Amino acid sequence: MSRALVLETFGALPRLVERPIPEPRPGHTLVRLSAAAVTHLDLNVVDGRFGILPDLPAVPGTAGAGTVLASDTHPEGSLVQLRGKALGLRRDGCWAEHALVPDAAVEAVPAGTDPALACSYFSPVGTAWAAVHPVAAVLPGERVLVTGAAGAVGALTVQLAARAGAEVVGVVGRPAKLAHVPPPAKAVSAAELSPEAVGGPIDVLIDTVGGPVLRDALRLVRPRGRAALVGYTAGREFTVDLADFLLADVSLRTVNLMSRAAEVAGDVRRLLAELTAGELTLPIERYALDDLAEAVERLRTGEAVGRVTLDLG
Ligand SMILES: NC(=O)c1ccc[n+]([C@@H]2O[C@H](COP(=O)([O-])OP(=O)(O)OC[C@H]3O[C@@H](n4cnc5c(N)ncnc54)[C@H](OP(=O)(O)O)[C@@H]3O)[C@@H](O)[C@H]2O)c1
Incomplete structure (x- = not known):
């Protein structure tokens, strides 16, 4: 079994539920998530106030990072970030311990990168x-x-x-x-x-x-x-x-x-090394999966400093 935050009604916070680990299927990568970002975009989705919204129930979370469990495309055991391909928008996202996502939403990150940084920086x-x-x-x-x-x-x-x-x-x-x-x-x-x-x-x-x-x-x-x-x-x-x-x-x-992601991706990847080395700084706040309400409150009130992330173990 696997824990996931499931959004059942726009305007209310997602509920923490236990559900089966998704079954691997062709064209998709199964990932054991270590961290997921909590962003203003995610809150707009939770509130039902964004131009692209999922059918409910759905797992929010437009960005995450974790380890590949099963994939035809990405090496098992490798550290990856998940983003794009409508993750957390039109399809289930990253606020869960496991995610089955299109191969194209998966990108390798250097081994040893802090997963909270890997899911936060892009x-x-x-x-x-x-x-x-x-x-x-x-x-x-x-x-x-x-x-x-x-x-x-x-x-x-x-x-x-x-x-x-x-x-x-x-x-x-x-x-x-x-x-x-x-x-x-x-x-x-x-x-x-x-x-x-x-x-x-x-x-x-x-x-x-x-x-x-x-x-x-x-x-x-x-x-x-x-x-x-x-x-x-x-x-x-x-x-x-x-x-x-x-x-x-x-x-x-x-x-x-969204419209410029491909254009800037090369420069952004280059800057990840500088973030890891501390030459560029991005503060990160970390919350447990069952502390989502506190994470959301910090972001909504503007009290958070830097990125807000969920620690998924
Ligand atoms: N256009 C894009 O493609 C794109 C991409 C990523 C993010 N964004 C947007 O960029 C904005 C900033 O994102 P971020 O990740 O930097 O967010 P953030 O870390 O939460 O920073 C937002 C800042 O806004 C200030 N703020 C002023 N009034 C606020 C209010 N009523 N509620 C909350 N914060 C308030 C806060 O600073 P003070 O305390 O100093 O006021 C806060 O530090 C968000 O709207 C996000 O959706 C846009």
Whole structure:
């Protein structure tokens, strides 16, 4: 038998159940999961508030890592990460001790990698890379403002923008998070956002927070500057005066990791080695399978620092 978190009703938390280990079948890989990520995307699915949703009952979890038990394609006993192919969206995902997934959703990771890191890194690193490079095209010497700068995506965006040669200012909502903005960024509280606080005009805004924070931060970008929108934890909507928006002349671009995953995958894999070596940092919070409610609460309230993961043994 195998334990799994099963979502029975959108808007309620999944229930921990015992069920048979899935039977191997061609084209699929059976994995004993060691860790699974708990992300805002997963919470949107649990809430029934995403454009792609599973038929219920279903196991959520869009990313995981574990050991191959049976597969025609992947070596048994190898450490792998699971993501993509609609895992946790249209088909059962990774919030379970065992998962049977399409072979194409399985990717090898170097032996010895921390499974919590293996299941956590791709989305924030890929999103941060896409935001800094293909989308916002940050140049050396530019001044970059990152909101949610102590969050998983935000903290990596700060580090990658600084590596691209930018001068980075990181914005946080909770004063307690000021200390979690990675160096060398200057850390600023969202309540004090002003041209003076951020040290003058901004060339590029990378916003991971949305809502009113996006509205306020956009005002700090210079004419002909760029803004890249990544997330909407602080609100799915904001209103804009179109006359003022045209006058400000800031181009608003979107970051969509799903559409850019293949484009950034090579760079993201390369950066995993740097995360393992501690040259890039991504804090990880770890929770037991029966502590899902606490993990979800930490993420929903914005109190979590870095990635939230389930330890699956
Ligand atoms: N576009 C894409 O392809 C893509 C890919 C991955 C993730 N995302 C999105 O990017 C966003 C950030 O993801 P993440 O993994 O970095 O999340 P995270 O680690 O939880 O960070 C989000 C940050 O948002 C801030 N925040 C502000 N208002 C909040 C609120 N009302 N509730 C919760 N947090 C609030 C929090 O920082 P403060 O305490 O400083 O306010 C928190 O550190 C999410 O919306 C996620 O869905 C988008």
